[in-house]
Amino acid sequence: MNKFETLADLDSLKHMLKIDETTVAAVQRYGQIMDSKMPELIEQFYLWMSDTEFFSRFFAEERKIARVKQALESYWRELFICNLDQNYFDSRRSLGELHAHIGLPVTAYFAAMDVSLSLILNDCYDGSLSDSDYHQCQMAVMKICHLDTTIVIETYNQIVARRISNQTASLVAMSTPVTVLWDEILLLPIVGIIDSSRAHEIMESSLSTISRTSAKVFIFDISGVSVVDTEVANHLMKIIRAAELMGCMCITSGLSASIAQTIVELGIDTSRMTTTANLRNAVELAFVKVGVHIEKE
Amino acid sequence: MEQQAGCVMNRMNDFLIITLFAHLTVESIAEMSQQILGDLEERYSRFALFDLSAVKLMDTDDYSALISLSRRAELMGVTPVMAGFKPELAAALATLGAHSHGIAIYANVEIAIAELQA
Numbered sequence: 001m002n003k004f005e006t007l008a009d010l011d012s013l014k015h016m017l018k019i020d021e022t023t024v025a026a027v028q029r030y031g032q033i034m035d036s037k038m039p040e041l042i043e044q045f046y047l048w049m050s051d052t053e054f055f056s057r058f059f060a061e062e063r064k065i066a067r068v069k070q071a072l073e074s075y076w077r078e079l080f081i082c083n084l085d086q087n088y089f090d091s092r093r094s095l096g097e098l099h100a101h102i103g104l105p106v107t108a109y110f111a112a113m114d115v116s117l118s119l120i121l122n123d124c125y126d127g128s129l130s131d132s133d134y135h136q137c138q139m140a141v142m143k144i145c146h147l148d149t150t151i152v153i154e155t156y157n158q159i160v161a162r163r164i165s166n167q168t169a170s171l172v173a174m175s176t177p178v179t180v181l182w183d184e185i186l187l188l189p190i191v192g193i194i195d196s197s198r199a200h201e202i203m204e205s206s207l208s209t210i211s212r213t214s215a216k217v218f219i220f221d222i223s224g225v226s227v228v229d230t231e232v233a234n235h236l237m238k239i240i241r242a243a244e245l246m247g248c249m250c251i252t253s254g255l256s257a258s259i260a261q262t263i264v265e266l267g268i269d270t271s272r273m274t275t276t277a278n279l280r281n282a283v284e285l286a287f288v289k290v291g292v293h294i295e296k297e
Numbered sequence: 298m299e300q301q302a303g304c305v306m307n308r309m310n311d312f313l314i315i316t317l318f319a320h321l322t323v324e325s326i327a328e329m330s331q332q333i334l335g336d337l338e339e340r341y342s343r344f345a346l347f348d349l350s351a352v353k354l355m356d357t358d359d360y361s362a363l364i365s366l367s368r369r370a371e372l373m374g375v376t377p378v379m380a381g382f383k384p385e386l387a388a389a390l391a392t393l394g395a396h397s398h399g400i401a402i403y404a405n406v407e408i409a410i411a412e413l414q415a
Contacts, residue, residue, distance in 0.1 A: 204384075241391035244397050
């Protein structure tokens, strides 16, 4: 769920940034000055942006530029109206979603906000306010910009985090391909690095497949694993014991010399472990265990 | 079919099939032990088949009590056999360091009977 889903969350954010009615009034006051300066602001902003490296990547087409310019003008007008209701926050969230969707770098967004602020508070300012009022308006506009930035970046981060989490889940699912090798024989080739979370995933998918297929032999081929630590070795032993409790014998094949040495040095009890030098021997042993006899014609 | 504290006992040829209830305790295992051992002594069953397919929760004390019961059956010349461990229960017991103690374990009751009768 988005952190800024409800108005209550948004109120707490306003409270944190010390945005009150005085702030809103100051922004609206400054907005009256900016009203006639809006075309100048947009043009100067695009002048700056056309010089940046991300411009050609994201805003190269003329039609797109015109649309984005219009959206930008609406954005700043909305900010200066400063009606901080649900619609306002929804529009800022949409902006965060859009940036995440097109993959606009966060640094580009921060740079754009910084340049916009400088244009609004310096270049486009007509000098019509007293020094103290200008200072108050300046602080108020910056606060609202910080509010916007917080919502946009929070939304951006949540979308990116969700994307990474989905990708991780897919990778984990792909990294434990428990395969039915033969009736009552399962094979899990493990490649790469085993950490605790992967070991946990291996245990879960192995046991559920053993339960579903009533397999009698489970072959772990770890010839593609180069390193194990105590925790992972213990986790593998746990999987072997759990499989045994489910009536399934585990055969571990392809232990490298370094892993074998590590296991012995760590003093892990290997008495319940059936090992073979390679996958071929493991398959042969598995066939014997389930009573399959293979003959060449 | 006979219902005891914590289990239901069924007899089939050489088998005494003991279906254990969802939640086992050391006390309920102790209570059913006398009935099970008495039945084994009386009817000369060759196999005591513990069906754990309904058991959702068991700690190492409960499991040790079950192993101890199996050992006593073994001393009476009966082959103790277990079947039907759920993946979650097997994972939990393995995490606590439990293992089969050399007792034959099968995926389910059907497979156990088929294998032992073969």
